[in-house]
Amino acid sequence: MDITDFFDTFFEEAEELLADMEQHLLELDVEDPDSEQLNAIFRAAHSIKGGAGTFGFTALQKTTHIFENLLDHARKGELALRADLVDTFLEAKDIMHDQLNAYRSEEEPDQEVFERICQTLQQIALEEIGEGLEAAEGAPIANATSSSSSSDTKAAPAKEAPVEEASGADDSSAASGDMLNVTLINVDEKDRILLVEELEQLGDVKSHSGDESRYEVILQGNTSADDIEAVMCFIIEPEQVEITAIEGEAPTPAQEPPQAPEQATAQEETPAKAAEPAPKAEKKPEKKPEKKAEKPKTKKAAAESSSIRVSVDKVDQIINLVGELIITQSMLDQTVSDLEDANSSLQNGMSLLQRNARDLQESVMSIRMIPMEFVFSRFPRVVRDTAGKLGKEIELVTEGKSTELDKSLVERITDPLTHLVRNSLDHGVEMPDKREALGKPRTGKLILSARHQGGNILIEVKDDGAGMDRERLLAKARENGLNVSDTMSDEDVWQLIFAPGFSLAKEVTDVSGRGVGMDVVKRNIQGMGGRVEIQSKKGEGTNTRIVLPLTLAILDGMSIKVGAETFILPLSAVLESLQPAKEDMYAMAGDDVVLKVRDEYLPVIAIHEVLDVENAITDPTKSIAVIVQGEGRRYAMLVDELIGQQQVVVKNLEDNYRKVPGISAATILGDGSVSLILDITGLHRLSRAKKASGKPVSQQNPTYFKEAEPS
The missing domain is CATH 3.30.565.10 (Histidine kinase-like ATPase, C-terminal domain)
Structure with missing residues (x-):
């Protein structure tokens, strides 16, 4: 089983966790910090650390580990927050983001930056708490005064074992400790095999059995339930894993006095395990806030379970297919409308198809819509x-x-x-x-x-x-x-x-x-x-x-006719249409023609001249002036006829042909013909360029315009 198959999932989820971390840090009130926000920041670092350790991203794992320990002091009230400390935390978050991008690009993160941020965080601990964390070059932290530190050191993957020896861990540590029942719910065989392999690196797998609906793994070791869940959730959803402690299996101080250090470790893990009682009474006060802090995480996980991750390419493919369906539906509709004696049931069926196709199109388009909050x-x-x-x-x-x-x-x-x-x-x-x-x-x-x-x-x-x-x-x-x-x-x-x-x-x-x-x-x-x-x-x-x-895939357009050609104007740019009167047309001292509309003089764009359309109406007073807006300016576009409003599927012209001045894209009409979607500002620039290179419009047709210029 190749674990790299899950790298993309880790990268995406770690990206989201870092974004959440930054948001909470920015919203944090240093004078009166919200415990829930501090817990959320801590959990984000904790989850990233667990996944980074699983996939062998050492620099990211160690950085988040050191950061996590400092956050643990902050959420326990042992580290007083200040604005400059939050700035340092934000810098640490940025560095973790850079490390994540480096691993995504299959590169090694900047070692100098990694060491610098670790030393900075260590210095904060020394100055503010009075105790060091550990040099950046070393193993993940094993701070005896921090419960989080001790348990998290034991939680590091087996691949980090040679480095772990510096903090007192040895290969035998995985063979003793807590007994946990890790239950996998509705997990297919491929993922089950991978998950069992990962659990074997987190402890000693005593047994595993079951089927796809419910598969139980008995694990003995010093890895906390929280760490196990963090690793599992990069492969399966949170609601697909249940972790419970097996009472009476782990050694107790009375049974094996020499195992006291291991018991201390188990005791330190109790805040992360809601189902396991604390061995010592003095730890109970720490258990309650931990349990309370975990509740929002469970609720959030349950709320997110209704969504799935889908590649954007797959969504684009569906949108393209729906676009083709809409074009086919338009063709059929055109064919039925051309039939003189169309069967009423056929017409009703076409109307139903049109409604269903429109609803399907809107539903598919909504998949690509995301809130501006992002x-x-x-x-x-x-x-x-x-x-x-x-x-x-x-x-x-x-x-x-x-x-x-x-x-x-x-x-x-x-x-x-x-x-x-x-x-x-x-x-x-x-x-x-x-x-x-x-x-x-x-x-x-x-x-x-x-x-x-x-x-x-x-x-x-x-x-x-x-x-x-x-x-x-x-x-x-x-x-x-x-x-x-x-x-x-x-x-x-x-x-x-x-x-x-x-x-x-x-x-x-x-x-x-x-x-x-x-x-x-x-x-x-x-x-x-x-x-x-x-x-x-x-x-x-x-x-x-x-x-x-709202989207570049679908366009509400106004169909217009110039000569024998049909063009599409973006409906959002169309303001109104009117029949120009001769007394409202003015030839400027140059090559421009303007149309007076309610005391405003608008540049006139004759589409048939700009795009060289033959057999079009050349008398402006017999044309229709469509008032449009582009780049904050209004223009009067002369067309022969308004056909009507319709929704069109936008096809990129550059990808299928080449860039054409004055044209933004193309679409396929119901009769199968290709119609060009006009670019308003591009047409105006093209019009001015043509006039500059040839004879002005006002000199070509002098009888159409008034000689006086507008005041």
Whole structure:
């Protein structure tokens, strides 16, 4: 049996445990620490240590072991917490994360960093508790004054035995100690064989028997039930293992006085075993809080048992198949609608198929949807670290953490959002003394929020800082050679910060000032089919809004016709449609044409000219103007006909053909034909490029437009 088959499971679960650990550390009140939070942090370290030892990840096991012992002192009240100690704990967590990634990449972790963090934790123990833990180069800790330390040393896997000898353990230790009944419930034969092999490394397996529904293993040794459970749960679910002590089997002090050290070890393990009585009365007070602390873990495990881990590739394959099913259903629906004398039962069957296919599609798509909490959970650490570097006091507020977004978008939005947050912390929120002088609270506020808006998700990064200075932005833009004017709207001025190389920072720091990042943020968001908008008021703060589609796999679109071609416009970008009047069309002094809509002049994009579509309507007053929005601007797109609204399956054009300017993707219609999905901002850029290289539209068709320019 190859134990490496379970590496991925360990890596995923350890990643989650480290994330939980960081969250609890950030929420910890050092003045009045919550015992449940301390226990949760301790349990996370304990579980990672158990799995790391099982799989032979020595550096990770030793680091978590030392960290776990220090946490044990903290949760017992023997170590007084301070902000700087929490910072060190967070650093230890980061190093454990780096070690985990190293093992995931089949590399050895940085030995120098490993030794440094172990020595740092040891120094804390010496200064704060008055006792050392053990040098980083040594074995897992065997601290006689810490019950957790002694039991955990005995819990190390057999592969660590040569090193364990330094702490007084020998090969005979596994042959004596507690008798435990480890029961495996509903575990298949493959996993049972592997689990028995692992138990043999944790103690002496006396017997094992049973079937798939219930398989019992009698184990004798000094490994605690908690350690055994931690190891087992990297292979099976928590509810699939039951561990109970077998009373009367282990030696007692009266029977074998020479075994007192072993009895002390057994006694120290009692807090982790709810079913085993403590041998000594003075240990009873420690047993109760331990038992109480374990209850949330059991409940959480039971709640999580209803979920399964599925490869993203498998989910994507199902989504692709459902997409093909939707296309086939559309084809059948088209065929039935073309029949003059279609049977009513056939039509009813098609309607039912359409409803079922839509429900199936929505259910499958929901599998890929995950809450924004996965994104927001990393920002307490980002805000804490960045504010510390800048010397600012900032409170982070998150709203709408349960709002769901497609997994692929969640992964891609994290980096742009991180840059926007750091930008608000650096350029937005003022220094505490300055805020106080302005009559503001010393502590600035940063709000991260997410909510659904129609078929999109709206993510906001809002601060109560200084806001943007319009005149300063314009001056900097002119200095950088950008084409700006004093008549620009505030919305256009705020968009200047997304220009490449644009920065208002007076000096370069490790936070900002190089003029890179914001342009990448905008490009990445546009690459996800979204847009970014900015609202700001000087002295009151800035609100950066990101509007994204809920998923990139399915699109609600508006079918339009230009000549004989059918195109799809993203419905989220369509605002309204109207019949242009000649008196509302204006030819600008150049190559642009605009349409006046309620005192607003919108650039006109004639799709038939931009995409070279033949036999299209060329008279704008006989076309339909679809008002759309892209990159925060509105445009009037001239089309021949509106066909209707429909949901389409998005097919990546670059993967199947090549990148086409003005086109974002493609889809397959009900009649089997391919329809292109239009990219609004890309069409506008393509339109301007074509006009710059040829004769202006206003000169090609001078009778269509008024000669006067708008005032």
